[in-house]
Amino acid sequence: MRYSDFTTYDLLLLAQGLGVTIGLFLVTSLIGLVIGVLWGVVRFYRIPLLTPLITFIAELLKNSPVLVQLFLVFFGFPAFFHLNVTPVQAAVVTLSANTAAFIYVIAVSAIESVGREQIDAARAFGLSRWQILRHVIAPQAAAFSIGPLTALLVNQLQVTSLISVIGVMDLAKIGATLNLRTLKPFIVWAVVGLLYYLTAKLIAAVGARYETRLRRFSEFRGL
Amino acid sequence: MLKVENVKKAFGAATVLDGVNLTVSPGEVVSILGSSGSGKSTLIRCINGLEKLNGGRIAIDDFDVAKPKELAEARKRSATVFQLFNLYPHMTTLQNIALAPVEVLKRPRAEVEQEARALLASVGLSDKVDAYPAHLSGGQRQRVGICRALAMKPRYLLLDEVTSALDPEMTAEVLAILAKLAREGTTMLFVTHEVEFARQISNRIVFLDKGVLLVDLPTEEFFAASGGLAQPRIAQFLSKMKKD
Ligand SMILES: Nc1ncnc2c1ncn2[C@@H]1O[C@H](COP(=O)(O)OP(=O)(O)OP(=O)(O)O)[C@@H](O)[C@H]1O
Ligand SMILES: [Mg+2]
Numbered sequence: 001m002r003y004s005d006f007t008t009y010d011l012l013l014l015a016q017g018l019g020v021t022i023g024l025f026l027v028t029s030l031i032g033l034v035i036g037v038l039w040g041v042v043r044f045y046r047i048p049l050l051t052p053l054i055t056f057i058a059e060l061l062k063n064s065p066v067l068v069q070l071f072l073v074f075f076g077f078p079a080f081f082h083l084n085v086t087p088v089q090a091a092v093v094t095l096s097a098n099t100a101a102f103i104y105v106i107a108v109s110a111i112e113s114v115g116r117e118q119i120d121a122a123r124a125f126g127l128s129r130w131q132i133l134r135h136v137i138a139p140q141a142a143a144f145s146i147g148p149l150t151a152l153l154v155n156q157l158q159v160t161s162l163i164s165v166i167g168v169m170d171l172a173k174i175g176a177t178l179n180l181r182t183l184k185p186f187i188v189w190a191v192v193g194l195l196y197y198l199t200a201k202l203i204a205a206v207g208a209r210y211e212t213r214l215r216r217f218s219e220f221r222g223l
Numbered sequence: 224m225l226k227v228e229n230v231k232k233a234f235g236a237a238t239v240l241d242g243v244n245l246t247v248s249p250g251e252v253v254s255i256l257g258s259s260g261s262g263k264s265t266l267i268r269c270i271n272g273l274e275k276l277n278g279g280r281i282a283i284d285d286f287d288v289a290k291p292k293e294l295a296e297a298r299k300r301s302a303t304v305f306q307l308f309n310l311y312p313h314m315t316t317l318q319n320i321a322l323a324p325v326e327v328l329k330r331p332r333a334e335v336e337q338e339a340r341a342l343l344a345s346v347g348l349s350d351k352v353d354a355y356p357a358h359l360s361g362g363q364r365q366r367v368g369i370c371r372a373l374a375m376k377p378r379y380l381l382l383d384e385v386t387s388a389l390d391p392e393m394t395a396e397v398l399a400i401l402a403k404l405a406r407e408g409t410t411m412l413f414v415t416h417e418v419e420f421a422r423q424i425s426n427r428i429v430f431l432d433k434g435v436l437l438v439d440l441p442t443e444e445f446f447a448a449s450g451g452l453a454q455p456r457i458a459q460f461l462s463k464m465k466k467d
Contacts, residue, residue, distance in 0.1 A: 021415070029274070070339065086259075115312075117305065117307060117309040118309055118310075118311055120268075120273055120305075120309060121303070121305060121309035121311075122311075122322075122323075123272070123273060123312075124271040124273055124298065124302075124303045125293055125297055125298065125302065125303075125323035125327060125371075125375065126298035126323060126327040127321070127322070127326055127327060131326050131327075135310055135322060135326065139313045140312070140313050143313065215312040217312060217314070217355045217357065218312065218313075218355075218357060
């Protein structure tokens with residue numbers, strides 16, 4: 001057997017890479033979701049100082065390349081703050097923050113898409129701002145946002161591949177390693193691509209399921 | 224008593240309510256007539272605290288709506304039925320009705336839901352308890368809107384053109400319910416374009432014209448040649464309404 005042949009051990013490597021990718025994706029999506037929604041709530045309450053600060057941070061995160069943000073955290077933070085940052089830490093911080101910024105945008109537009117007249121009714125009936133958020137806005141905002149949220153998460157899954165450049169052994173990095181050893185780029189990248197594709201499809205399927213459940217109240221007649 | 228004293232409301236440079244005075248006592252049905260844009264909806268929105276006043280005072284049973292702490296009390300004593308129903312689309316009929324009594328009045332859910340079912344039965348909607356608003360007709364939606372308000376057991380029911388988004392048949396079905404409420408002694412402040420209906424159920428009729436309350440008269444006097452009809456604006460309004 002030549003050194004460049006595929007072995008069963010390569011399958012294990014791929015599985016491991018896929019695990020790292022999915023793990024990082026899940027962790028950073030969850031952190032991003034919590035932070036992004038919290039930011040949305042802060043904005044709903046129009047908390048002074050905090051609201052413009054969050055909007056500013058989200059603007060920065062949305063309008064600069066993730067790769068640059070990653071380099072800033074991985075190379076910049078240690079140099080500037082004298083912190084020790086491991087590749088995985090840098091990946092978690094960067095991807096979570098980036099996801100949070102986009103989830104913030106989705107949360108804000110979902111909150112704003114709830115009809116003014118319903119909020120008027122709830123206020124006139126004496127519900128507090130929190131009660132209105134919880135009972136009137138949140139369920140509808142969740143239903144509105146599930147579509148864009150699924151699209152974002154599918155995209156964020158692909159974005160995780162960027163972290164391979166700082167040495168995290170994710171699926172893309174394993175692909176690069178296998179490619180160097182076997183010198184069979186077509187097969188390696190086709191397989192890696194397929195694994196990303198299948199994972200993305202899985203995310204989309206989960207999203208679609210939630211969408212049907214959350215939107216059962218609305219009578220969407222199509223266009 | 225629901226008291227509106229010298230209320231002023233402006234949107235930017237436009238004065239929409241200009242020194243309005245109005246009192247509604249328990250048991251009374253008071254109708255507000257006036258042409259489009261005269262400030263009727265704005266007056267209702269000032270009473271339920273959705274708009275801030277630029278002057279004057281509104282108090283419901285002595286709770287001042289301009290004071291946040293008292294507004295909460297005022298809102299427990301009044302309930303609004305809206306022109307466009309303003310139901311919560313993600314909630315079933317029953318959930319729409321139960322939300323405020325459970326959350327605001329802190330009443331037990333089981334008890335509230337039992338009452339809600341009875342209310343729905345009283346307006347002929349027993350079979351729509353678990354339906355979402357999107358699956359109801361306009362008339363049915365407004366009947367739910369009325370039940371939602373009644374579930375608060377309000378001392379004052381505020382109604383803002385509750386039939387103007389409905390066709391004649393649905394209008395009749397909603398007006399029949401309001402007539403029954405009036406007979407039962409429900410206190411109502413009733414903004415409407417249904418002049419004939421207002422005449423049948425009201426104790427008093429007030430007429431708003433460009434933000435000014437022109438007259439506040441017992442119903443019979445309002446329609447008497449020497450009373451409201453003596454005012455050219457009102458005569459003009461009523462004859463235009465008859466033509467429509
Ligand atoms: N939020 C607002 N901002 C600016 N102008 C407003 C606002 N709400 C109402 N207005 C203006 O105030 C005036 C009175 O409006 P209002 O809705 O109270 O009239 P209305 O008597 O209820 O009329 P209609 O019979 O058509 O319902 C109108 O000229 C309207 O354009
Ligand atoms: Mg109006």
